[in-house]
Amino acid sequence: MIVTVNELTTKRSVRLEVEPGHSVRAVVEEVMKALKVPPQTTYRLVLGGKEIGPELFDRTLGELGISDGAVMDLVPRPVGGSMLLPRDKFLKRLEREEEDLRKNGYTFTKQDVWKPMNFPMVYSAGYETLNVAVRYTVTFKARGFLMTKRGIEEQMDHSASLYVLDYYPYMDPKKGAPMRIFWESDIFHPNICPGSRYGGNGLVCWKMIKEWGKTFSLATLVRGLQLLVENPNPEDPLSKIPVCMQAASFFKDNPHLTGSFKPEGQSRPRVIE
Numbered sequence: 001m002i003v004t005v006n007e008l009t010t011k012r013s014v015r016l017e018v019e020p021g022h023s024v025r026a027v028v029e030e031v032m033k034a035l036k037v038p039p040q041t042t043y044r045l046v047l048g049g050k051e052i053g054p055e056l057f058d059r060t061l062g063e064l065g066i067s068d069g070a071v072m073d074l075v076p077r078p079v080g081g082s083m084l085l086p087r088d089k090f091l092k093r094l095e096r097e098e099e100d101l102r103k104n105g106y107t108f109t110k111q112d113v114w115k116p117m118n119f120p121m122v123y124s125a126g127y128e129t130l131n132v133a134v135r136y137t138v139t140f141k142a143r144g145f146l147m148t149k150r151g152i153e154e155q156m157d158h159s160a161s162l163y164v165l166d167y168y169p170y171m172d173p174k175k176g177a178p179m180r181i182f183w184e185s186d187i188f189h190p191n192i193c194p195g196s197r198y199g200g201n202g203l204v205c206w207k208m209i210k211e212w213g214k215t216f217s218l219a220t221l222v223r224g225l226q227l228l229v230e231n232p233n234p235e236d237p238l239s240k241i242p243v244c245m246q247a248a249s250f251f252k253d254n255p256h257l258t259g260s261f262k263p264e265g266q267s268r269p270r271v272i273e
Helices: 024-035 087-103 218-230 242-253
Strands: 002-007 012-017 042-047 050-052 071-077 107-120 127-148 151-165 179-183
Touching (some): 002 024, 012 024, 087 218, 127 242, 151 218, 179 218
Parallel strands (some): 002 071
Antiparallel strands (some): 002 012, 042 050, 042 071, 151 179
């Protein structure tokens, strides 16, 4: 089916060939990509006077009754520390995303936090204090490696903590993404520091967090972590962490050990004009 999206800031329109099973988020991403809109901008869709906010972007077009020939407006939405979902909507959103995690076979534990926490910063020295709502510790499989007394060995089981901040799922222009991720298990990787039980601080150097506007889902974050584990970037290591620098050197010398995780294929909305 064909839908039209009008981006009101630039006063441009995009027509897309879509399927009822495509998510609203996928449609918005394709429009933003076609119009070269900065991913940090947060939007809402308006269809016939009805607002579809980011909290509904993981729903499909079919679920929201968006049919062939629909014309929607893409409207910028202000973001920042004052942009908070009501508590009930916040919790319902997380419940849906927890179910998505289960459907994708991920195991996790959940801890309600609702208090400020200090986090080491990835891209600069020092700490930041952020209001954490919920912490998820997720376990998943991906082909990674450990540095042991016997040498570099394969490791398939991993765990990481996802700290959901109180302004989730919005991007904050000062604080950045509404999520912080720290590694819990051991790992030998240029872009991931081992967890605190293994002598590290769990820092994760990851482009997806810096460019948060392209994803707002717990499940897509975990899939992204699987990709990161199996596709290390030795050209951009955590430079102040010795084990990460060692890993960067190792993967430069052994590029054949990367790239084995392939996410399941799924069609995308296609811009037709």
